[in-house]
Amino acid sequence: MAGESLIPATETRLGMTTQTLTLEQETNPWEAQAARFDEAALRLNLDAGLTKVLRMPAREIIVHIPVSMDDGTVEVFTGYRVQHSVARGPGKGGIRYAPDVSLDEVRALASWMTWKCAVVNIPFGGAKGGVICNPKNMSQGELERMTRRYTASLIEFIGPEKDVPAPDMNTNEQTMAWIMDTYSMHMGQTMTSVVTGKPVNIGGSRGRREATGRGVSIVCDEALKYLGMTVEGCRVIVQGFGNVGMHSAHLLWEKGYTIIGIAEWDGALFNAEGLNIGKLVEWKTANGTIHGFPGGEAVDKAELLERECEILVPAATENVITSKNAERLRCKILCEGANGPTTTIADEILFDKKVFVIPDILANAGGVTTSYFEWVQDRMGYFWTESEVNQRLERIMVDSFADVVRYATEHKVNNRIAAYMLAIDRVAYTIKQRGIYA
Numbered sequence: 001m002a003g004e005s006l007i008p009a010t011e012t013r014l015g016m017t018t019q020t021l022t023l024e025q026e027t028n029p030w031e032a033q034a035a036r037f038d039e040a041a042l043r044l045n046l047d048a049g050l051t052k053v054l055r056m057p058a059r060e061i062i063v064h065i066p067v068s069m070d071d072g073t074v075e076v077f078t079g080y081r082v083q084h085s086v087a088r089g090p091g092k093g094g095i096r097y098a099p100d101v102s103l104d105e106v107r108a109l110a111s112w113m114t115w116k117c118a119v120v121n122i123p124f125g126g127a128k129g130g131v132i133c134n135p136k137n138m139s140q141g142e143l144e145r146m147t148r149r150y151t152a153s154l155i156e157f158i159g160p161e162k163d164v165p166a167p168d169m170n171t172n173e174q175t176m177a178w179i180m181d182t183y184s185m186h187m188g189q190t191m192t193s194v195v196t197g198k199p200v201n202i203g204g205s206r207g208r209r210e211a212t213g214r215g216v217s218i219v220c221d222e223a224l225k226y227l228g229m230t231v232e233g234c235r236v237i238v239q240g241f242g243n244v245g246m247h248s249a250h251l252l253w254e255k256g257y258t259i260i261g262i263a264e265w266d267g268a269l270f271n272a273e274g275l276n277i278g279k280l281v282e283w284k285t286a287n288g289t290i291h292g293f294p295g296g297e298a299v300d301k302a303e304l305l306e307r308e309c310e311i312l313v314p315a316a317t318e319n320v321i322t323s324k325n326a327e328r329l330r331c332k333i334l335c336e337g338a339n340g341p342t343t344t345i346a347d348e349i350l351f352d353k354k355v356f357v358i359p360d361i362l363a364n365a366g367g368v369t370t371s372y373f374e375w376v377q378d379r380m381g382y383f384w385t386e387s388e389v390n391q392r393l394e395r396i397m398v399d400s401f402a403d404v405v406r407y408a409t410e411h412k413v414n415n416r417i418a419a420y421m422l423a424i425d426r427v428a429y430t431i432k433q434r435g436i437y438a
Helices: 029-043 050-057 103-119 140-153 173-187 211-227 244-256 275-289 342-351 367-382 386-411 413-434
Strands: 059-069 073-083 091-098 126-132 163-167 234-238 258-264 267-270 297-299 312-313 334-335 355-359
Touching: 029 342, 050 140, 050 413, 059 103, 059 140, 073 091, 073 103, 073 140, 073 244, 091 103, 091 367, 103 126, 103 173, 103 367, 103 386, 103 413, 126 163, 126 267, 140 173, 163 173, 163 367, 173 234, 211 244, 211 355, 211 367, 211 386, 234 244, 244 258, 244 275, 334 413, 355 413, 367 386, 386 413
Parallel strands: 091 126, 091 163, 234 258, 234 312, 312 334, 334 355
Antiparallel strands: 059 073, 073 126, 258 267, 267 297
8 A cells, every 4th residue: 555656755845735725724624634634645646436435534423412501591502423434443532522613623633533543553443522612611510411412412323332432622531421321321231431531430541641641752752762862951842731731741841851831821831941840730730720830930822832942742722833833933843742733834834944743643642542442441341550551552652653754754754744644554454455335
Protein backbone atom coordinates (compact mmCIF):
# COMPACT_ATOMS: atom_id res chain seq x y z
CA MET A 1 0.00 0.00 0.00
CA ALA A 2 2.65 2.52 0.97
CA GLY A 3 4.28 2.56 -2.44
CA GLU A 4 6.26 5.26 -4.18
CA SER A 5 4.64 8.68 -4.04
CA LEU A 6 3.39 10.33 -7.21
CA ILE A 7 4.68 13.65 -5.82
CA PRO A 8 8.28 14.68 -6.52
CA ALA A 9 10.45 14.16 -3.47
CA THR A 10 11.38 17.84 -3.33
CA GLU A 11 7.75 18.95 -3.07
CA THR A 12 7.05 18.64 0.65
CA ARG A 13 4.62 21.49 1.24
CA LEU A 14 0.95 21.06 2.00
CA GLY A 15 -0.06 23.78 -0.43
CA MET A 16 -1.46 21.46 -3.10
CA THR A 17 -4.66 21.08 -1.10
CA THR A 18 -4.64 23.95 1.34
CA GLN A 19 -4.45 26.56 -1.40
CA THR A 20 -8.03 25.66 -2.21
CA LEU A 21 -9.17 26.54 1.32
CA THR A 22 -10.59 30.01 1.89
CA LEU A 23 -9.92 31.89 5.09
CA GLU A 24 -13.54 31.23 6.04
CA GLN A 25 -12.95 27.50 5.67
CA GLU A 26 -9.66 27.57 7.57
CA THR A 27 -11.21 26.99 10.98
CA ASN A 28 -13.74 24.39 9.82
CA PRO A 29 -12.36 21.18 11.37
CA TRP A 30 -13.99 18.91 8.78
CA GLU A 31 -12.45 20.87 5.88
CA ALA A 32 -9.09 20.82 7.67
CA GLN A 33 -8.97 17.08 8.16
CA ALA A 34 -10.26 16.49 4.62
CA ALA A 35 -7.42 18.57 3.16
CA ARG A 36 -4.84 16.59 5.13
CA PHE A 37 -6.48 13.29 4.23
CA ASP A 38 -6.48 14.18 0.52
CA GLU A 39 -2.80 15.13 0.65
CA ALA A 40 -1.82 11.89 2.38
CA ALA A 41 -4.02 9.71 0.17
CA LEU A 42 -2.52 11.26 -2.96
CA ARG A 43 1.01 10.68 -1.75
CA LEU A 44 0.14 7.05 -1.00
CA ASN A 45 -1.35 6.68 -4.48
CA LEU A 46 -4.41 5.31 -2.70
CA ASP A 47 -7.00 3.52 -4.81
CA ALA A 48 -9.84 5.87 -5.81
CA GLY A 49 -12.50 3.58 -4.38
CA LEU A 50 -10.75 3.26 -1.02
CA THR A 51 -10.30 7.02 -0.97
CA LYS A 52 -14.06 7.46 -1.27
CA VAL A 53 -14.69 4.91 1.48
CA LEU A 54 -12.26 6.48 3.94
CA ARG A 55 -13.08 10.09 3.21
CA MET A 56 -16.64 9.95 4.57
CA PRO A 57 -18.08 8.72 7.89
CA ALA A 58 -19.80 5.34 7.86
CA ARG A 59 -22.71 6.58 10.01
CA GLU A 60 -23.98 9.88 11.40
CA ILE A 61 -26.65 9.88 14.12
CA ILE A 62 -28.59 12.96 15.23
CA VAL A 63 -30.86 12.71 18.28
CA HIS A 64 -33.12 15.25 19.95
CA ILE A 65 -33.19 14.74 23.70
CA PRO A 66 -36.11 15.94 25.86
CA VAL A 67 -34.98 16.63 29.43
CA SER A 68 -37.02 17.63 32.48
CA MET A 69 -35.23 20.61 34.01
CA ASP A 70 -35.11 21.42 37.71
CA ASP A 71 -37.64 24.25 37.35
CA GLY A 72 -40.25 21.94 35.85
CA THR A 73 -39.79 22.98 32.24
CA VAL A 74 -38.74 20.67 29.43
CA GLU A 75 -35.77 21.46 27.21
CA VAL A 76 -34.83 19.60 24.03
CA PHE A 77 -31.10 19.19 23.39
CA THR A 78 -29.52 18.09 20.12
CA GLY A 79 -26.94 15.32 20.28
CA TYR A 80 -24.66 13.67 17.74
CA ARG A 81 -22.72 10.44 17.37
CA VAL A 82 -20.59 9.96 14.27
CA GLN A 83 -18.91 6.65 13.49
CA HIS A 84 -16.24 7.31 10.91
CA SER A 85 -14.80 3.80 10.54
CA VAL A 86 -15.17 0.43 12.25
CA ALA A 87 -12.95 -1.48 9.83
CA ARG A 88 -10.23 -2.23 12.42
CA GLY A 89 -12.55 -2.68 15.41
CA PRO A 90 -15.29 -0.95 17.41
CA GLY A 91 -15.65 2.79 17.07
CA LYS A 92 -13.80 4.71 19.78
CA GLY A 93 -14.13 8.32 20.76
CA GLY A 94 -15.22 10.78 23.39
CA ILE A 95 -18.43 12.66 24.06
CA ARG A 96 -18.28 16.41 24.57
CA TYR A 97 -20.84 18.81 26.03
CA ALA A 98 -20.56 22.38 24.77
CA PRO A 99 -22.77 25.14 23.34
CA ASP A 100 -20.78 25.25 20.09
CA VAL A 101 -20.81 21.52 19.26
CA SER A 102 -21.55 21.06 15.55
CA LEU A 103 -21.93 18.12 13.21
CA ASP A 104 -18.86 19.19 11.22
CA GLU A 105 -16.81 19.29 14.41
CA VAL A 106 -17.99 15.83 15.48
CA ARG A 107 -17.34 14.46 11.97
CA ALA A 108 -13.79 15.77 12.05
CA LEU A 109 -13.13 14.45 15.55
CA ALA A 110 -14.48 11.02 14.58
CA SER A 111 -12.15 10.84 11.58
CA TRP A 112 -9.20 11.98 13.69
CA MET A 113 -10.01 9.11 16.06
CA THR A 114 -9.80 6.63 13.18
CA TRP A 115 -6.34 7.91 12.26
CA LYS A 116 -5.22 8.24 15.88
CA CYS A 117 -6.09 4.61 16.70
CA ALA A 118 -4.33 3.47 13.53
CA VAL A 119 -1.19 5.54 14.25
CA VAL A 120 -0.72 3.79 17.60
CA ASN A 121 -1.91 0.51 16.02
CA ILE A 122 -4.69 -0.39 18.44
CA PRO A 123 -7.75 -2.35 17.21
CA PHE A 124 -10.33 0.42 17.24
CA GLY A 125 -12.01 2.54 14.61
CA GLY A 126 -13.00 6.16 15.02
CA ALA A 127 -16.14 7.72 16.50
CA LYS A 128 -17.13 10.86 18.36
CA GLY A 129 -20.17 12.31 20.07
CA GLY A 130 -21.44 15.58 21.41
CA VAL A 131 -24.46 17.37 22.83
CA ILE A 132 -25.22 21.04 22.26
CA CYS A 133 -25.65 22.43 25.78
CA ASN A 134 -23.97 24.69 28.30
CA PRO A 135 -23.02 22.35 31.15
CA LYS A 136 -21.86 25.28 33.29
CA ASN A 137 -25.52 26.38 33.54
CA MET A 138 -26.89 22.92 34.30
CA SER A 139 -27.27 21.15 37.64
CA GLN A 140 -25.87 17.72 38.32
CA GLY A 141 -29.36 16.27 38.12
CA GLU A 142 -30.03 17.91 34.74
CA LEU A 143 -26.73 16.63 33.37
CA GLU A 144 -27.50 13.12 34.58
CA ARG A 145 -30.98 13.08 33.02
CA MET A 146 -29.63 14.45 29.74
CA THR A 147 -26.79 11.92 29.68
CA ARG A 148 -29.08 8.99 30.37
CA ARG A 149 -31.60 10.03 27.69
CA TYR A 150 -28.77 10.61 25.19
CA THR A 151 -27.43 7.12 25.98
CA ALA A 152 -30.86 5.55 25.60
CA SER A 153 -31.28 7.25 22.21
CA LEU A 154 -28.02 5.65 21.03
CA ILE A 155 -28.50 2.27 22.69
CA GLU A 156 -28.63 0.24 19.45
CA PHE A 157 -25.52 1.93 18.04
CA ILE A 158 -23.08 1.66 20.97
CA GLY A 159 -21.65 -1.34 22.82
CA PRO A 160 -18.37 -3.12 23.63
CA GLU A 161 -18.19 -4.59 20.10
CA LYS A 162 -19.81 -1.63 18.29
CA ASP A 163 -18.75 1.77 19.62
CA VAL A 164 -17.10 2.58 22.96
CA PRO A 165 -17.50 6.20 24.17
CA ALA A 166 -15.15 8.03 26.53
CA PRO A 167 -14.92 11.44 28.26
CA ASP A 168 -14.08 14.58 26.33
CA MET A 169 -14.62 18.30 26.83
CA ASN A 170 -16.95 18.95 29.83
CA THR A 171 -17.56 15.24 30.46
CA ASN A 172 -15.79 13.10 33.03
CA GLU A 173 -15.70 9.84 35.00
CA GLN A 174 -19.16 10.51 36.44
CA THR A 175 -20.61 11.00 32.95
CA MET A 176 -19.16 7.65 31.90
CA ALA A 177 -20.60 5.98 35.01
CA TRP A 178 -24.09 7.25 34.05
CA ILE A 179 -23.67 5.96 30.48
CA MET A 180 -22.41 2.59 31.69
CA ASP A 181 -25.29 2.25 34.14
CA THR A 182 -27.93 3.28 31.59
CA TYR A 183 -26.59 0.84 29.01
CA SER A 184 -26.36 -1.92 31.61
CA MET A 185 -29.98 -1.38 32.69
CA HIS A 186 -31.12 -1.78 29.08
CA MET A 187 -28.99 -4.92 28.63
CA GLY A 188 -30.10 -6.48 31.92
CA GLN A 189 -26.52 -7.00 33.12
CA THR A 190 -23.54 -4.91 34.15
CA MET A 191 -21.51 -4.08 31.03
CA THR A 192 -18.43 -2.15 32.16
CA SER A 193 -16.70 -2.33 28.76
CA VAL A 194 -19.30 -0.13 27.00
CA VAL A 195 -17.32 3.00 27.96
CA THR A 196 -13.82 3.90 29.09
CA GLY A 197 -12.65 6.66 31.38
CA LYS A 198 -14.81 5.32 34.23
CA PRO A 199 -14.01 5.50 37.95
CA VAL A 200 -11.53 2.78 38.91
CA ASN A 201 -13.98 1.10 41.31
CA ILE A 202 -16.42 0.31 38.48
CA GLY A 203 -13.97 -0.93 35.89
CA GLY A 204 -11.81 2.06 35.13
CA SER A 205 -8.10 1.68 34.49
CA ARG A 206 -5.40 3.00 36.75
CA GLY A 207 -3.44 5.69 34.97
CA ARG A 208 -6.29 6.62 32.59
CA ARG A 209 -6.86 10.10 34.01
CA GLU A 210 -3.24 11.14 33.39
CA ALA A 211 -2.79 9.12 30.20
CA THR A 212 -3.17 11.83 27.56
CA GLY A 213 -0.80 14.13 29.42
CA ARG A 214 1.62 11.25 29.97
CA GLY A 215 1.58 10.52 26.23
CA VAL A 216 2.37 14.18 25.55
CA SER A 217 5.33 14.05 27.93
CA ILE A 218 6.64 10.85 26.33
CA VAL A 219 6.62 12.21 22.77
CA CYS A 220 8.26 15.43 24.01
CA ASP A 221 11.08 13.26 25.41
CA GLU A 222 11.37 11.45 22.09
CA ALA A 223 11.40 14.71 20.11
CA LEU A 224 14.28 16.05 22.21
CA LYS A 225 16.26 12.87 21.60
CA TYR A 226 15.51 12.98 17.88
CA LEU A 227 16.55 16.64 17.57
CA GLY A 228 19.61 16.32 19.81
CA MET A 229 18.21 18.58 22.51
CA THR A 230 18.24 18.13 26.29
CA VAL A 231 15.65 18.53 29.03
CA GLU A 232 17.94 20.89 30.91
CA GLY A 233 17.01 24.43 29.93
CA CYS A 234 14.07 23.26 27.82
CA ARG A 235 11.36 25.92 28.27
CA VAL A 236 7.74 24.89 27.81
CA ILE A 237 4.52 26.87 27.43
CA VAL A 238 1.25 24.97 27.88
CA GLN A 239 -2.07 26.32 26.61
CA GLY A 240 -4.90 24.86 28.67
CA PHE A 241 -4.86 23.67 32.27
CA GLY A 242 -7.69 21.17 32.23
CA ASN A 243 -7.11 17.44 32.35
CA VAL A 244 -4.68 17.27 29.41
CA GLY A 245 -2.81 20.51 29.99
CA MET A 246 -2.51 20.07 33.74
CA HIS A 247 -1.15 16.55 33.57
CA SER A 248 1.12 17.38 30.62
CA ALA A 249 2.60 20.32 32.50
CA HIS A 250 2.93 18.42 35.77
CA LEU A 251 4.60 15.37 34.23
CA LEU A 252 7.00 17.48 32.16
CA TRP A 253 7.83 19.58 35.24
CA GLU A 254 8.54 16.42 37.24
CA LYS A 255 10.97 15.33 34.50
CA GLY A 256 12.91 18.59 34.77
CA TYR A 257 11.40 20.68 31.97
CA THR A 258 11.04 24.38 32.80
CA ILE A 259 7.36 25.34 32.47
CA ILE A 260 7.54 29.09 31.90
CA GLY A 261 3.90 29.73 30.95
CA ILE A 262 0.37 28.43 31.40
CA ALA A 263 -2.49 29.90 29.36
CA GLU A 264 -6.14 29.37 30.31
CA TRP A 265 -9.41 30.49 28.74
CA ASP A 266 -9.61 33.48 31.10
CA GLY A 267 -5.96 34.53 31.39
CA ALA A 268 -2.37 33.32 31.65
CA LEU A 269 0.65 33.08 33.94
CA PHE A 270 4.34 33.56 33.12
CA ASN A 271 7.57 33.07 35.02
CA ALA A 272 10.83 33.15 33.07
CA GLU A 273 12.52 31.07 35.79
CA GLY A 274 9.80 28.44 35.73
CA LEU A 275 6.45 27.95 37.43
CA ASN A 276 6.13 25.51 40.31
CA ILE A 277 3.52 23.27 38.69
CA GLY A 278 3.01 21.19 41.82
CA LYS A 279 1.91 24.26 43.74
CA LEU A 280 -0.09 25.57 40.77
CA VAL A 281 -2.06 22.31 40.61
CA GLU A 282 -2.84 22.69 44.33
CA TRP A 283 -3.90 26.33 43.76
CA LYS A 284 -6.17 25.42 40.83
CA THR A 285 -7.73 22.57 42.79
CA ALA A 286 -8.42 24.80 45.80
CA ASN A 287 -9.55 27.91 43.92
CA GLY A 288 -10.93 26.63 40.61
CA THR A 289 -8.69 29.02 38.69
CA ILE A 290 -5.04 29.86 38.09
CA HIS A 291 -5.77 33.54 38.80
CA GLY A 292 -3.99 34.98 41.80
CA PHE A 293 -1.29 32.32 41.90
CA PRO A 294 1.69 34.03 43.57
CA GLY A 295 4.36 32.15 41.62
CA GLY A 296 3.82 33.89 38.27
CA GLU A 297 2.80 37.17 36.69
CA ALA A 298 -0.50 37.59 34.89
CA VAL A 299 -0.05 38.07 31.14
CA ASP A 300 -2.21 38.12 28.03
CA LYS A 301 -3.17 34.57 27.03
CA ALA A 302 -2.76 35.12 23.28
CA GLU A 303 0.56 36.92 23.65
CA LEU A 304 1.95 34.15 25.86
CA LEU A 305 1.76 31.64 23.01
CA GLU A 306 4.07 33.86 20.97
CA ARG A 307 6.86 34.07 23.56
CA GLU A 308 10.14 32.29 22.94
CA CYS A 309 10.29 28.68 24.15
CA GLU A 310 11.58 25.30 23.09
CA ILE A 311 8.20 23.51 23.28
CA LEU A 312 4.68 24.86 22.89
CA VAL A 313 1.87 22.51 23.95
CA PRO A 314 -1.62 23.58 22.84
CA ALA A 315 -3.80 21.37 25.05
CA ALA A 316 -7.28 22.88 24.97
CA THR A 317 -9.45 23.28 21.86
CA GLU A 318 -9.30 23.40 18.07
CA ASN A 319 -8.03 26.29 15.94
CA VAL A 320 -5.68 27.91 18.45
CA ILE A 321 -2.86 28.29 15.91
CA THR A 322 -4.08 29.86 12.67
CA SER A 323 -2.86 32.05 9.84
CA LYS A 324 -3.28 35.00 12.23
CA ASN A 325 -0.63 33.97 14.77
CA ALA A 326 1.46 31.10 13.33
CA GLU A 327 4.11 33.44 11.91
CA ARG A 328 4.72 34.92 15.36
CA LEU A 329 5.28 31.62 17.18
CA ARG A 330 8.81 31.24 18.53
CA CYS A 331 8.87 27.59 19.58
CA LYS A 332 11.15 24.90 18.17
CA ILE A 333 8.69 22.05 18.84
CA LEU A 334 4.90 22.18 18.67
CA CYS A 335 3.37 19.24 20.56
CA GLU A 336 -0.38 19.08 19.99
CA GLY A 337 -2.04 17.93 23.20
CA ALA A 338 -5.45 19.03 21.89
CA ASN A 339 -7.37 17.76 18.87
CA GLY A 340 -6.99 19.98 15.82
CA PRO A 341 -5.26 22.98 17.44
CA THR A 342 -3.46 23.94 14.20
CA THR A 343 -5.19 24.87 10.95
CA THR A 344 -3.96 23.68 7.58
CA ILE A 345 -2.87 27.16 6.53
CA ALA A 346 -0.92 27.52 9.78
CA ASP A 347 0.75 24.19 8.96
CA GLU A 348 2.33 25.73 5.87
CA ILE A 349 3.64 28.66 7.88
CA LEU A 350 5.12 26.38 10.54
CA PHE A 351 6.70 24.24 7.82
CA ASP A 352 8.45 27.31 6.43
CA LYS A 353 9.60 28.26 9.94
CA LYS A 354 11.01 24.73 10.39
CA VAL A 355 9.00 24.09 13.55
CA PHE A 356 9.05 20.40 14.48
CA VAL A 357 5.36 19.49 14.82
CA ILE A 358 4.23 16.44 16.79
CA PRO A 359 0.73 16.11 15.34
CA ASP A 360 -2.35 15.57 17.46
CA ILE A 361 -3.10 12.09 16.12
CA LEU A 362 0.21 11.02 17.64
CA ALA A 363 0.83 13.46 20.49
CA ASN A 364 -2.47 13.05 22.32
CA ALA A 365 -2.97 9.35 21.56
CA GLY A 366 -1.99 8.37 25.11
CA GLY A 367 -5.61 8.77 26.18
CA VAL A 368 -7.11 6.41 23.62
CA THR A 369 -4.26 3.94 24.10
CA THR A 370 -5.00 3.67 27.81
CA SER A 371 -8.71 3.55 27.01
CA TYR A 372 -7.86 0.48 24.95
CA PHE A 373 -6.09 -0.95 28.00
CA GLU A 374 -9.22 -0.26 30.09
CA TRP A 375 -11.45 -1.98 27.53
CA VAL A 376 -9.14 -5.02 27.50
CA GLN A 377 -9.05 -5.18 31.31
CA ASP A 378 -12.85 -4.93 31.57
CA ARG A 379 -13.33 -7.71 29.05
CA MET A 380 -10.96 -10.12 30.77
CA GLY A 381 -11.91 -9.10 34.32
CA TYR A 382 -8.30 -8.65 35.38
CA PHE A 383 -6.74 -5.29 36.15
CA TRP A 384 -3.15 -4.13 35.87
CA THR A 385 -1.15 -2.00 38.26
CA GLU A 386 -0.60 1.64 37.34
CA SER A 387 3.06 0.85 36.71
CA GLU A 388 2.09 -1.85 34.21
CA VAL A 389 -0.31 0.52 32.44
CA ASN A 390 2.33 3.25 32.18
CA GLN A 391 5.01 0.85 30.93
CA ARG A 392 2.71 -0.43 28.18
CA LEU A 393 1.74 3.13 27.26
CA GLU A 394 5.35 4.26 27.02
CA ARG A 395 6.27 1.38 24.74
CA ILE A 396 3.43 2.14 22.32
CA MET A 397 4.05 5.90 22.28
CA VAL A 398 7.80 5.48 21.73
CA ASP A 399 7.26 2.96 18.93
CA SER A 400 4.58 5.14 17.30
CA PHE A 401 6.79 8.24 17.38
CA ALA A 402 9.52 6.24 15.66
CA ASP A 403 7.05 4.96 13.04
CA VAL A 404 5.89 8.51 12.21
CA VAL A 405 9.35 10.07 11.90
CA ARG A 406 10.50 7.11 9.80
CA TYR A 407 7.54 7.63 7.46
CA ALA A 408 8.35 11.34 7.30
CA THR A 409 11.94 10.61 6.33
CA GLU A 410 11.11 7.89 3.81
CA HIS A 411 8.41 9.89 2.05
CA LYS A 412 10.02 13.34 2.51
CA VAL A 413 6.95 14.86 4.12
CA ASN A 414 6.32 16.62 7.42
CA ASN A 415 5.28 14.72 10.52
CA ARG A 416 1.57 15.44 10.19
CA ILE A 417 1.26 14.10 6.66
CA ALA A 418 3.50 11.17 7.65
CA ALA A 419 1.14 10.32 10.53
CA TYR A 420 -1.86 10.51 8.19
CA MET A 421 -0.11 8.35 5.60
CA LEU A 422 0.80 5.74 8.20
CA ALA A 423 -2.75 5.66 9.57
CA ILE A 424 -4.49 5.63 6.18
CA ASP A 425 -2.16 2.89 4.97
CA ARG A 426 -3.09 0.68 7.94
CA VAL A 427 -6.84 1.26 7.66
CA ALA A 428 -6.88 0.87 3.88
CA TYR A 429 -4.90 -2.37 4.11
CA THR A 430 -7.49 -3.78 6.53
CA ILE A 431 -10.38 -2.79 4.25
CA LYS A 432 -8.66 -4.43 1.28
CA GLN A 433 -8.21 -7.60 3.30
CA ARG A 434 -11.86 -7.61 4.43
CA GLY A 435 -13.23 -6.58 1.01
CA ILE A 436 -16.26 -4.42 0.22
CA TYR A 437 -19.50 -6.11 1.26
CA ALA A 438 -22.18 -5.77 -1.41
